[in-house]
Structure formats: C-alpha cells, structure tokens
Amino acid sequence: MTLNSITAVVIGGNAFSGGIGGVAGPIMGAVTLSLLQNIISFAHINTWWETLVKATIIVVALAAPGIINLIRRRRA
Amino acid sequence: MRRFSISPPVAALILAVILFLLSGFLPNSYGTDVQVAMAQATNIVRLAVFLGVIAAGQTLVIISGSEGIDLSAGSVVTLTAILTYIVVNGANEKVLPALLMVLAVGALIGLVNGVGITFLKISPFVMTLGMAGVVTGAIIVITHGNVTGKVAPIMTRLIARPVSPSIPIPGAVVIWLIFGLLMWLLLERTTFGKHLFAIGVNRITATLSGVNVTLTNLVTYSLAGALAGFGGFLLVGNTGVVHLQLGQPFLFPSIAAVAVGGTLLSGGKGSYWGTMAGAIVLTLITSLLTTMQMPESVRRMVLGATLLILISIYGRQRSLRL
Numbered sequence: 001m002t003l004n005s006i007t008a009v010v011i012g013g014n015a016f017s018g019g020i021g022g023v024a025g026p027i028m029g030a031v032t033l034s035l036l037q038n039i040i041s042f043a044h045i046n047t048w049w050e051t052l053v054k055a056t057i058i059v060v061a062l063a064a065p066g067i068i069n070l071i072r073r074r075r076a
Numbered sequence: 077m078r079r080f081s082i083s084p085p086v087a088a089l090i091l092a093v094i095l096f097l098l099s100g101f102l103p104n105s106y107g108t109d110v111q112v113a114m115a116q117a118t119n120i121v122r123l124a125v126f127l128g129v130i131a132a133g134q135t136l137v138i139i140s141g142s143e144g145i146d147l148s149a150g151s152v153v154t155l156t157a158i159l160t161y162i163v164v165n166g167a168n169e170k171v172l173p174a175l176l177m178v179l180a181v182g183a184l185i186g187l188v189n190g191v192g193i194t195f196l197k198i199s200p201f202v203m204t205l206g207m208a209g210v211v212t213g214a215i216i217v218i219t220h221g222n223v224t225g226k227v228a229p230i231m232t233r234l235i236a237r238p239v240s241p242s243i244p245i246p247g248a249v250v251i252w253l254i255f256g257l258l259m260w261l262l263l264e265r266t267t268f269g270k271h272l273f274a275i276g277v278n279r280i281t282a283t284l285s286g287v288n289v290t291l292t293n294l295v296t297y298s299l300a301g302a303l304a305g306f307g308g309f310l311l312v313g314n315t316g317v318v319h320l321q322l323g324q325p326f327l328f329p330s331i332a333a334v335a336v337g338g339t340l341l342s343g344g345k346g347s348y349w350g351t352m353a354g355a356i357v358l359t360l361i362t363s364l365l366t367t368m369q370m371p372e373s374v375r376r377m378v379l380g381a382t383l384l385i386l387i388s389i390y391g392r393q394r395s396l397r398l
Contacts, residue, residue: 006201006202006205007202007206010202048216048217048220048221049213049216049217050213050216051209051212051213051216052210052213052214052216052217053213054209054213055206055209055210055212055213056210056213058206058209059192059203059206059207059209059210062192062198062202062203062206063192063196063198065196066192066195066196066197066198067196069196069197070195070196
C-alpha cells in the first residue's frame, strides 16, 4: 500500500520537504507500522473498525510533530 | 523564441476532436453514420462529467500551489455516493437534504485536510493520503461492507436521462456547463479566485500583498472536499448503484485531467475550462481503448504516456517562476 510505505518514511523522521533523513529512520518506521498492525490484531478491535483505527493513528502520528511545534511556539 | 502558442485547453479539445474523428476508422466504431457518431460523442461527454466535477476540487487545490494535491478525492467520492444512496433511499423529497449533507461532509473532510496542512505543516501529499485512509475506514464502519439504499427517481431523471425527448443532451451535461460557468466565476471574478492564484504563484509575496494565506488555503481545501462530495452525488445519480470502490478509479484521472488541461502542477496558473477539456480527452482515450478491446494494462500505459507527453509539451512554455 502506498500510504504505508510513505508513512514509514515520515514516521522514520525523514522530512517530506526533503533535505533531512537517513535509511535507518524508515526501517524503524516500517517496524513501528508492523507493530501497530500487530497490536490492532491482538487488541480485539472489531474488523469493521480496523482500517479506521489504523488510518487515524497514522494521521495523528503524522500530525504529532506539527502539534508539538505549535505548543512550543505558544510557550516561547 | 516562441513562434506560435496555443492555450492548453484549446490544444486538449483539438486533440479530443481529432482522436474522435480518427476513431471512426476503427473496425467496430461508428463508421460513416453521423447519427451514431453524435450519440457516441454525447455519451463520452456524459461520462466525462463525473471526472470533470471530481477534478474541479483537484484544480483548486493544485492552483493553490506549494505541492497542493488532494489524494483523498477518490475516497470522499465513494463516501458521499454511499451516504447519498443510504439517505435518499428512493425518496424524491430527501434528495435536497442529502445533497446539502453530502456537501457538508465533503467540506468537513476538506477542512480537516486544510487544518493539517496549514496549521500542522503536514505535506498535502501525506495529509490527504492519510485522510483517504481514514475516510476508507469510515466507509467500512458505516456500511459494514454492504450497502442498502436506493437512488431517487428524480436524480436519475435529472442526471442520467436526456433533458427532453427532443433534445438528446443528458441532464448531467447541462449541470456540468452551469457548474463550469460557476467555477469560472469563482476563479476569475471573485476575490477568493484572485487570492488563490496569488498564493499559488508565491506565498510570501501573497502574504506581503495582504492576502490571508491561511484562510485562503483552508477555504480551498474545504471547497475541494465539497466539490468531490458533489461529484459523488452526481456519480451515484448516474450509476444508480454503489460499491466500495466507486470513487477510487477517479483519483488518478482527476489529477491527470487537471494536468492535461494545462494547469501547472506547481500552482498559480490554470483554469477550469482546461480541466473540463482534460476530462473529455481522458474519457475519450479510455473509451477508444475499450472500443479497441485493449486490456486494462494497455489502457493504463496509454493514459500514463499521454499524460507524460502532454505535460512535457506544456512544460516547454515559459514558466511563471524560475
């Protein structure tokens, strides 16, 4: 899935604007994603909710750096 | 050093006409029968309507620049088509509330996209792709994989059937023309349109010129979502049935239609007329290849190649920014 491969890169810390990043990050990102899938399978989440939960977690993960940035800027 | 120049929408339309005329030579095509040829042309334009409307939101987002793209359009189309199907459930009087609800849902999804992109600085590509996943998940939660509902007769009457027995133009085409006029007004004759092009060319100069970049961006993404929602509404009115992959096949062509219509993918330049022409060209090519009984794989290759060739031709024009 396209989303998964891209998410792995972004979770791994490579900035989407380019210029920052490495190979180890995406690998860890891929491991994290697979763990997520594993947890969802074992958490007895209803099958219908699986895609939604997974995608929401991914979007929140993608949004996290931005949210942290916003909070930091508020404090500064 | 520009010897002659021809605007991309016109070029795309000419290409469409030439292709259509050439298609008469195909063994199982219309041949010399003008009546059949007209019918086939109408049919192709009717099919292009849905791609065109879905690509409208894409046009706005792409004009807004800074990597703007809406990858959630396909899922939004599916979601709104399913919602329309469930809410309307065969009742004529529920069509208007359904339309309003569908527009609101689309706009809401677009707004979430916009918030993520403008405030949280997530790349549009990643944000909308993520939203596409969320919306797909929501579809599964809502439908549990099987949809029960019905399209109202009035929708089929307005969208799929000809305007009147004497005029063989489908209602969808008329809706599209009005829609195109509104899109032109929005892009060329409103403050929002001017601001949209301004932020597409250069956000810093736009900010310095007093354009509210954040607000314009939010409105753009919300509008894009709402337009994709409208596309879903029209689509279900035409097909009369829904399935869980209804909108997904429109995602890539909707971006391609924008590009074929001469809208710069880097933003700041473009028109909805171009997108309309692009939608017609893409629908025409797909339908021709189907007539030639080409397999899906060949169709995709030809579509991709067409896109590459057209973009590389347009790319030779003077760019807006260096």
